[in-house]
Amino acid sequence: MIHGVAERVVSQDEVLARLSSLRSHRAGGTRSPHKPLLVLLALGRLSATGTSEVPWATAVEKLADLIRDYGPPSSTQPAQSAAYPFTRLRSDGIWTLDRDVPMDRVRPLAAGAVVGRLEPLLEEALRNADLAASAARLLVEAEFPPTVAPDVLAAVGLDPDVVLGAAGREPLRRHRSGSWPAAVLEAWDRQCAFCGFDGQLGAAVVGVEAAHVRWFTFGGPDEPDNGLALCSLHHKLFDRGVLGLADDLRIAVSARYTSRTPAGKVVYDLHGRPLRPRPGTTPPAAVHVDWHSEQVFKGPALTT
Structure with a gap:
């Protein structure tokens, strides 16, 4: 002691x-x-x-x-x-x-x-x-x-x-929907809403994930208007605040993001690109986009 x-x-x-x-x-x-x-x-x-x-x-x-x-x-x-x-x-x-x-x-x-x-x-x-x-x-x-x-x-x-991998933690107070990820991927044609990546391995989607706009841990619901299908890279960048959405649902890239290689600079090209959901797909709701803009996105955005 x-x-x-x-x-x-x-x-x-x-x-x-x-x-x-x-x-x-x-x-x-x-x-x-x-x-x-x-x-x-x-x-x-x-x-x-x-x-x-x-x-x-x-x-x-x-x-x-x-x-x-x-x-x-x-x-x-x-x-x-x-x-x-x-x-x-x-x-x-x-x-x-x-x-x-x-x-x-x-x-x-x-x-x-x-x-x-x-x-x-x-x-x-x-x-x-x-x-x-x-x-x-x-x-x-x-x-x-x-x-x-x-x-x-x-x-x-x-x-x-x-x-x-630690055990013994307090269980989550809210339970995630088991069907929500598959429904989001299906709604966005199993491709990244930002870049269009649509990798598959056999019949299985690979490298494309269902992303919450408003984080689940902060009250984000498992609803269609709080989901985007994003490739693993853009999901990560979206949750880190490198990428966001403007009020008109155009992609925003943080001015704080920098890159020195052609591969990294491809992210700049996303700025200003509109989301193009298929007919019938529910776009992200303004209330969730606003939360992400205020609580996650590392503004200001790049200038156009």
């Missing part, structure tokens, strides 16, 4: 319940993965170094990058974005700082070289590798779709194969 800490064991159920409470910090479908990203970063450091300590100097660089790359679009300065979860996570009872500093203030964090870490009893419990993997899986699956979750885990220093 950690010196000076009462001899109490935090159970696996308590650990997962305390971390699950972070999911409640969202309203109206607004994404706010800042606290889960900080906990995942701390879990990555615990796995690599034996301690969950995250110095502010690391947070202002690493955590700020995670929020920029995997959070919703924001004009907030990087250091300020990192300061919010770094100071506010204390109120959830799972994070401590080595000195008292005001909420949200960047200057005291830098001046004091403040260090944060998981609450000691929680950290001790999470030294169990299986429990840590289950905790990481719970957090990442609650905040990100399957196309993005492995990237987030790798970015914080956790092995995606280990974490996403």
Whole structure:
């Protein structure tokens, strides 16, 4: 046990319940993965170094990058974005700082070289590798779709194969429709709505997937007006915010996206291309397109 800490064991159920409470910090479908990203970063450091300590100097660089790359679009300065979860996570009872500093203030964090870490009893419990993997899986699956979750885990220093194979996680509160993916692929002629890729292996579609416009984890329904058939590449780019949809259902490419090779530059050619669903296919609803534009797409779009 950690010196000076009462001899109490935090159970696996308590650990997962305390971390699950972070999911409640969202309203109206607004994404706010800042606290889960900080906990995942701390879990990555615990796995690599034996301690969950995250110095502010690391947070202002690493955590700020995670929020920029995997959070919703924001004009907030990087250091300020990192300061919010770094100071506010204390109120959830799972994070401590080595000195008292005001909420949200960047200057005291830098001046004091403040260090944060998981609450000691929680950290001790999470030294169990299986429990840590289950905790990481719970957090990442609650905040990100399957196309993005492995990237987030790798970015914080956790092995995606280990974490996403972890057992014992809390079951999903909502159950996905088993028929929705096939229905979406059929509606879009089993080809990518963005580029037209229509690969098959025998009679089976290969490399084309049913994509939610509004993520399932944020209330996106398994309905025709929330689905697109996308090739694996464009599904990934759509969920990462490289690609989006304008109000008139033309494809938008983020101005933040860059490429140096002809293969990568092909993505630029998608900008402004209209969706062309077959007659009778339900196009994405405006409410879902608006959510994706506000919460996922890394605007602004390229200029035409």
